[in-house]
Amino acid sequence: MSVDEQTKRRDPADEKPSRHSTIMRGVVTPALGIIAIAFIVLGVLNATIWQPTRRIIATATTNSQYVVTDPGVLQVVDSKVRIRVAATNNDARVCLALGSPQDVTGWLGDAGYTRLTGLSSWTELSHRRSASNGKTMDNAVGFSDSDLWSQVVCGEGKAALTTSQGTSGKVLLIDADAGSSQGTDSSSDDATTDLKESQATISMDWTRENLPNYAMPFYFVGGLLIVAAILAASVFAIDPMRRRKKLDESKLKKIEETEMSVMEAFAGAMRPLAGEIRSSFKRNPDSRRRHAHGGASRRSRRSNRTVSAAQQSEEPQVPSTPRVIDVGSKNLVAVQQGSADAMHTSAEGHTHANHVTKVSSTLSNTHSASDSAEETAVISPEELQSYFARFTAETTGSIKKLDDDNGSSKQTVDPAKDDQEAADASDVSDISDTTVEAPQHPYEDIEDPAKEQSTTENGGE
Amino acid sequence: MRKHIGKMAACILAIGLCTSMAACEGQVPQVSAPTSSASASPDLTQAQEKRIRLRILDALEKANKAKDPKGIDEYVGGPQLQIRTSELNIAKASGDLDNKTTIPRQITQTVIPTDSGWPRSIFTITTTTADQQSKRLLVMTQDVAGTNYKLWGVARLFQGAQLPKFAVPTIGSEMGDSSDTGLVFTPESAVSHYADILQNGTSSKYSSDFTSDYFQQDLSKLEQTVQQGMEANNGTQKQTFTAVPGAIKIMRSSDGGDLVVAQIDSVWTRTAGEGRESLPASDDEKALFGNTKATSTIKVTYVNVVAMYVPPAGSGAKVSAVGAERQAIKVEAL
Structure with a gap:
């Protein structure tokens, strides 16, 4: 695994959000959220102002003396019902009785009657005339005095009856003119007048105890949409390729560092914001100048938090508090390489710096500018020690060689020029803070720009 | 312009969606077909039974106070109408109403029929009376739908009599028929056989099929006593018992057994010898006989109501009478 890949995985916040992630988080999630809210609002409306009517009143107008409900009509909406009957003739004696269907049939005998068969709508009772053979009834007792009824109510012109519990299986018999001669069939030809007088308006009044719950489906769908929105903003927003790759890696368990804790993810998400705030406080002329580099400004801004080799080479020039370098977390090789580069640049002049600039721009184009020296420190202590030993030996050897040649060292004899060179190196680092990452082998000097470019491009891949 | 049309379409769509998602009353409920259990429900509730019973008892109470049977036929029918009329006439003549006419208003059990047709009968067992008389078995019958229930028969239950078990009133029991099979005897036959036992006593060929009861024993004792008196006067006496056809509930x-309540009429004819007159043998007969001129022969008609339990065939049990009522309704001098 290359250093670039490692760095990428270590700091996902530095990556530009993919198009997939942008669509999922910017379009799908808000859309799902809005629909979810709409469904919940509809659910609340269905549970409140759009709630079904609790009270149902259905009416019918009949033209016969006797009206009978079919079994089950009284309980069609709710077990408890209040029946009101108002006769057209206010002097008529109206009676209502509850009885078993066979008792009512036995009472009516062959007399004609109207059947209430159910609800034709929420406000109307359906009814039908039964066939009659025109025979008269010969009941010995009056309607209200019969033992057949479990409940009976009579009144002048109108009457009302409320069914009690346990009336299932009972039917209602209405006598719209109980005071008249019993058994008069109002449907017979000679009883047309009676038929008109027996006209009655019947209303049944139910109060529903259990209303249909139309709100729950909306709540349910709204909840599902919320869950979908959360998933769209989290799991489904991850690039599918990366998600699969992550899964593979987790299976193989080759790199434990790729696992990112919640805190790390949060820190990564907050890092750009923190960097923005920090940069607003620590902005100096150099950084402003850095921002002037057009297309590289975003990358430069993002990489402010990284410590470039050039900046580190600058820092010793400014007296400050002692710095403690954690060799475990710092890529000292890169730091030293930066110092070496600076020295080398001072030795070779601006020409080399131009090379570096060119390389850095190449690196920027390959999106590796965000890589930091801090995060490429994956070198074992043994390697570090051997490097130090070799570096010391080489440095000592070069100084010795210079002394031997009696030449004046550019790095040591001309402090003014040294400053100038350091400033140049700083400029180099300004152009690209991440050029130090490009040489993956710190032992190699950057001499061939073409070679450098190919190396960084490989790393970028 | 196209943008404007798009906005309009979006608005219409939104309004349409809101309207469609707005709550409605739901589908209009349909009447479900009645279940088969509804047809097997009891004909009456316990409250209805109580209302019917108290209505009848109130009417009887009113007649008892007036000692006048007038108007009781609206509330009483069958053999009980004859019995109660006689009792009230006797009370009117003697001034005292027999204590046995008391019917408690409280009940211990009621048996409500489930039959859809008519006639229908309710069997109700009262508590003991205030003076510790035995419980009464009331049979109330509705002949047709257009009439009300009437007290058809009353039988005073024998002490220690074991009645069969019946379904609770909320379930109801099925009424039997006089020709029910699967029993030791058909109800009609059982009544006829019992009448034969009452007439012939232990010499009846059916006596072994019936358990002995207080009613048989009392009648036998009474008959023996009268027989002794008649023999002393060289007279004769004969009592015949006849089951009344159709008078059975x-x-x-x-x-699986049947509780049968039936009417058995009996005629007791007593003829005095040696030119003597036959006189009434009890206060009731005297009251009924009144000032009629006595002759050598007296004929007393009795109405007997007998309640008996006919067990199912194969049970090994005998037919047992559980209660009875007997009342002289007519006394004639021949």
């Missing part, structure tokens, strides 16, 4: 019990 049956309720099927839970164990």
Whole structure:
């Protein structure tokens, strides 16, 4: 695994959000959220102002003396019902009785009657005339005095009856003119007048105890949409390729560092914001100048938090508090390489710096500018020690060689020029803070720009 | 312009969606077909039974106070009408109403029929009376739908009599028929056989099929006493018992037997010898006989109501009378 890949995985916040992630988080999630809210609002409306009517009143107008409900009509909406009957003739004696269907049939005998068969709508009772053979009834007792009824109510012109519990299986018999001669069939030809007088308006009044719950489906769908929105903003927003790759890696368990804790993810998400705030406080002329580099400004801004080799080479020039370098977390090789580069640049002049600039721009184009020296420190202590030993030996050897040649060292004899060179190196680092990452082998000097470019491009891949 | 049309379409779509998602009353409920259990429900509730019973008892109470049977036919029918009329006439003549006419208003059990047709009968068992008389078995019958229930028969239950078990009133029991089979005897036959036992005593060929009861024993004692008196006067006496056809009410019990309440008429003819007059043998007969001129022969007609349990065939049990009522209704001098 290359250093670039490692760095990428270590700091996902530095990556530009993919198009997939942008669509999922910017379009799908808000859309799902809005629909979810709409469904919940509809659910609340269905549970409140759009709630079904609790009270149902259905009416019918009949033209016969006797009206009978079919079994089950009284309980069609709710077990408890209040029946009101108002006769057209206010002097008529109206009676209502509850009885078993066979008792009512036995009472009516062959007399004609109207059947209430159910609800034709929420406000109307359906009814039908039964066939009659025109025979008269010969009941010995009056309607209200019969033992057949479990409940009976009579009144002048109108009457009302409320069914009690346990009336299932009972039917209602209405006598719209109980005071008249019993058994008069109002449907017979000679009883047309009676038929008109027996006209009655019947209303049944139910109060529903259990209303249909139309709100729950909306709540349910709204909840599902919320869950979908959360998933769209989290799991489904991850690039599918990366998600699969992550899964593979987790299976193989080759790199434990790729696992990112919640805190790390949060820190990564907050890092750009923190960097923005920090940069607003620590902005100096150099950084402003850095921002002037057009297309590289975003990358430069993002990489402010990284410590470039050039900046580190600058820092010793400014007296400050002692710095403690954690060799475990710092890529000292890169730091030293930066110092070496600076020295080398001072030795070779601006020409080399131009090379570096060119390389850095190449690196920027390959999106590796965000890589930091801090995060490429994956070198074992043994390697570090051997490097130090070799570096010391080489440095000592070069100084010795210079002394031997009696030449004046550019790095040591001309402090003014040294400053100038350091400033140049700083400029180099300004152009690209991440050029130090490009040489993956710190032992190699950057001499061939073409070679450098190919190396960084490989790393970028 | 196209943008404007798009906005309009979006608005219409939104309004349409809101309207469609707005709550409605739901589908209009349809009447479900009645279940088969509805047809097997009891004909009456316990409250209805109580209302019917108290209505009848109130009417009887009113007649008892007036000692006048007038108007009781609206509330009383069958053999009980004859019995109660006689009792009230006797009370009117003697001034005292027999204590046995008391019917408690409280009940211990009621058996409500489930039959859809008519006639229908309710069997109700009262508590003991205030003076510790035995419980009464009331049979109330509705002949047709256009009439009300009437007290058809009353039988005073024998002490220690074991009645069969019946379904609770909320379930109801099925009424039996006089020709029910699967029993030791058909109800009609059982009544006829019992009448034969009452007439012939232990010499009846059916006596072994019936358990002995207080009613048989009392009648036998009374007959023996009268026989002794008549023999002393060289007179004769004969009592005949006849089951009245159709005067029978049956309720099927839970164990498959039938509780049968039936009317058995009896005629007791006594002829005095040696030119003597036959006189009434009891206060009731005297009251009924009144000032009629006595002759050598007196004929007393009795109405007997007998309640008996006819067990199912194969049970090994005998037919047992559980209660009875007997009342002289007419006394004639021949």
